[in-house]
Amino acid sequence: MPSLYERLGGVYSIATVVDDLIDRVMTDPRLNANPLVDEAHHRVPPAGFKYLVTEMVCWASGGPQKYSGRSMADSHANLKITATEWDAFQDDLQQTLDKFAVPADEQAELKAIVNSTRSDIVAGSALGAHATT
Ligand code: HEM
Numbered sequence: 009m010p011s012l013y014e015r016l017g018g019v020y021s022i023a024t025v026v027d028d029l030i031d032r033v034m035t036d037p038r039l040n041a042n043p044l045v046d047e048a049h050h051r052v053p054p055a056g057f058k059y060l061v062t063e064m065v066c067w068a069s070g071g072p073q074k075y076s077g078r079s080m081a082d083s084h085a086n087l088k089i090t091a092t093e094w095d096a097f098q099d100d101l102q103q104t105l106d107k108f109a110v111p112a113d114e115q116a117e118l119k120a121i122v123n124s125t126r127s128d129i130v131a132g133s134a135l136g137a138h139a140t141t
Pocket residue numbers: 039044045048049052057060061064076077078079083084087089093094097121122125129
């Protein structure tokens with residue numbers, strides 16, 4: 009069975025999907041309602057953000073790329089992302105996957121990869137996390 013990376017169409021297809029997703033996420037009022045996210049979204053240039061997310065998705069789906077960015081825990085630790093904001097992100101992801109007609113099996117595998125990062129990204133959801141008041 010070819011890797012998910014190959015079934016998604018390799019780096020050109022993945023970069024195209026990430027380009028659309030990041031445009032959605034960076035302008036999503038449900039996410040920018042969080043002032044920490046809004047501030048960080050306007051501080052990082054979209055092209056660099058897209059580069060890093062593309063690299064990560066390529067790497068996580070079995071491509072030859074190596075992810076060179078910070079860990080998901082480090083890069084999201086100070087953003088106080090809520091479960092509701094996570095759901096909004098999932099909705100953006102679904103819209104992008106449907107726009108490019110990614111087949112159901114590949115969608116499910118990609119969403120499983122994204123969901124594996126949830127506890128590192130949503131504030132206070134990491135196993136064993138201590139309340140930080
Ligand atoms: C509600 C969901 C999410 C929000 C609001 C969000 C927001 C952000 C923001 C604002 C940054 C810039 C942080 C900074 O430089 O200070 C960032 C970095 C990043 N995010 Fe997310 N993110 C979310 C979910 C995800 C997911 C699911 C992934 C991948 C599976 C992801 C991958 C990345 C990567 C690769 C970076 C760059 C790390 C680096 O700078 O080295 N994010 N995110």
